[in-house]
Amino acid sequence: MPMFRTAYNGYAVKFSPFVETRLAVATAQNFGIIGNGRQHVLDLTPNGIVEVCAFDSADGLYDCTWSESNENLVVSASGDGSVKIWDMALPPAANPIRSLEEHAREVYSIDWNAVRKDCFLSGSWDDTIRLWTIDRPQSMRMFKEHTYCIYAAVWNPRHADVFASASGDCTVRVWDVREPNSTIIIPAHDHEILSCDWNKYNDCMLVTGSVDKLIKVWDVRTYRAPVTVLQGHTYAIRRVKFSPHQESIIASCSYDMTMCMWDYRAPEDALLDRHDHHTEFAVGIDMSVLVEGLLASTGWDETVYVWQHGMDPRAL
Numbered sequence: 001m002p003m004f005r006t007a008y009n010g011y012a013v014k015f016s017p018f019v020e021t022r023l024a025v026a027t028a029q030n031f032g033i034i035g036n037g038r039q040h041v042l043d044l045t046p047n048g049i050v051e052v053c054a055f056d057s058a059d060g061l062y063d064c065t066w067s068e069s070n071e072n073l074v075v076s077a078s079g080d081g082s083v084k085i086w087d088m089a090l091p092p093a094a095n096p097i098r099s100l101e102e103h104a105r106e107v108y109s110i111d112w113n114a115v116r117k118d119c120f121l122s123g124s125w126d127d128t129i130r131l132w133t134i135d136r137p138q139s140m141r142m143f144k145e146h147t148y149c150i151y152a153a154v155w156n157p158r159h160a161d162v163f164a165s166a167s168g169d170c171t172v173r174v175w176d177v178r179e180p181n182s183t184i185i186i187p188a189h190d191h192e193i194l195s196c197d198w199n200k201y202n203d204c205m206l207v208t209g210s211v212d213k214l215i216k217v218w219d220v221r222t223y224r225a226p227v228t229v230l231q232g233h234t235y236a237i238r239r240v241k242f243s244p245h246q247e248s249i250i251a252s253c254s255y256d257m258t259m260c261m262w263d264y265r266a267p268e269d270a271l272l273d274r275h276d277h278h279t280e281f282a283v284g285i286d287m288s289v290l291v292e293g294l295l296a297s298t299g300w301d302e303t304v305y306v307w308q309h310g311m312d313p314r315a316l
Contacts, residue, residue, distance in 0.1 A: 002306050003314075004049035008038055010298030012063040013284040017114070018071035020290035021045070022052070025304050026076055028060025037061035039076045039086055044306060055086045055095050063110045067134070068117040075120060077107035083122050083132065102130060102139055109152045115160040123150035129165055131177060143175060145182050151194045158203040166196040172208055174220055186223045188216060195239045201247040207264075209237030215252055217264045228264050232271050238283040245292040253282035259297050261309065277305055277313040 008027035016022035021044040029035030037057040042049050059080035067073035072088040083100040090097065100122075109123035119133045119140070127146050130139040148168035156162035161177045172193060174184035189210035199205035205227070206218045215230035215237060235255035243249035248265040249272075259282050261273040280300035288294035293309035307313040 002044060002049040004040075004042055004051075004304040006038070006040060006298070006302045006304060008036070008060075009280075009300040009302055010284055010304060011061060012077075013286050013296045013298045013304060014064050014066060015286050015288040015290070015294070015296060016066050016071065017068055017289055018066075019043075020288065020294075023286070023296055023304075023306070024064045024066060024074045025284070025298055026061035026064040027298075027302075028062065028079065030060075031300055032060040032062065032079060035060060037076070037078065039064060039074060039084070040304075041074065041088060042304065049304065049306065053088055053092065055084075055092055057084060057096075062106065062108050065110045065112045065120060068112050068114050069134075073134070075110050075112065077110040077122060079106045081105055081107060081124065081126070083107055083110065085134070098137070100132060100137070100139070102142075103128065105149075109150060109154075111154050111163075113155045113160065114157060115155070121153040121155065121163060123153035123165060125149040127167075129153045129163075129175075141177065143182075145173060146171070148192070151192070152196050154197055156198050156203055157200050162203075164196050164198065164206055166193040166208060168192040170210075172196055172206065172218070174206075184220055184223065186218060186220070188218065188226075189214065192236075194237060197240055197242050199242045199247065200244050205242075207240045207242055207250055209240035209252055211236040213237065213254075215240055215250065215262065217250075228270075230262050230264060230270050232260060232262075232274070233258065238281070239285050241285055241287055243287055244289045245287075251285050251287055251295065253285040253297060253299075255281045255283075257282050257299070259285055259313075273309070275313050278303065 012026040025040040063077040081103040103124040105125040129143040146167040152166040173182040191211035195209040216226040233254040278299035284298035
């Protein structure tokens, strides 16, 4: 399946919600420690993966998301604390069209609201989450309860006002933007939680991934114990994603350089696939909403792979 080589270390990959052959990849120079960043937009073609455009930034980019209302807009989370908005319809010199600069430390998570379609969240190492709209230069609201870095803030796929956040303080919190405080606090792991995601078919189900090498599935209505615990990674889990097409399927990627597919409804045989196509930390994973079974991953080995579930990512 296709492979693309980036100039910098890969951090995040995201399929377009509008164009089934298109994906965005956020990258950072020197493993994100110091240096520049580049936001790639790539297309799948019969001749492999080709670059549509790329936007350079003065600091590393750690995450990206597509607008749900404009197929040309991509938003990036930057190491300098800013949120960059890029417009593919304009030349690189005219980008970014906006740089939102309120976070005091690295922005590590960005997620567009797929229900309301007019707003997005940023999560930062300054321990805060901010809510933005595309037409306002200032954030609409700041959420500050976590006591350590925010690694992920993700909208619920069915409720326009609900999101979850994962933090280095070992908790996941569920928020409703209409409420003054978080509505649920789950002490989900004993170590930092690097990722979380909502089930696309059950709006009460969350998955979390942690430095403790465990993936846990939670029902937010009865969260005193996880629904299930998935074991198999040998280092910290960087990202977890629920399938947009199958209720029980989860994808994960890890600092053990592997990417795994799971069926959490079958705990005895939960691990469906393990891929070791990356030669450095595997830190970005996504599943296409438009094409069932289409997967993409990126890592610190400066590569992007796209493949169909059940295939070998390295197969030509």
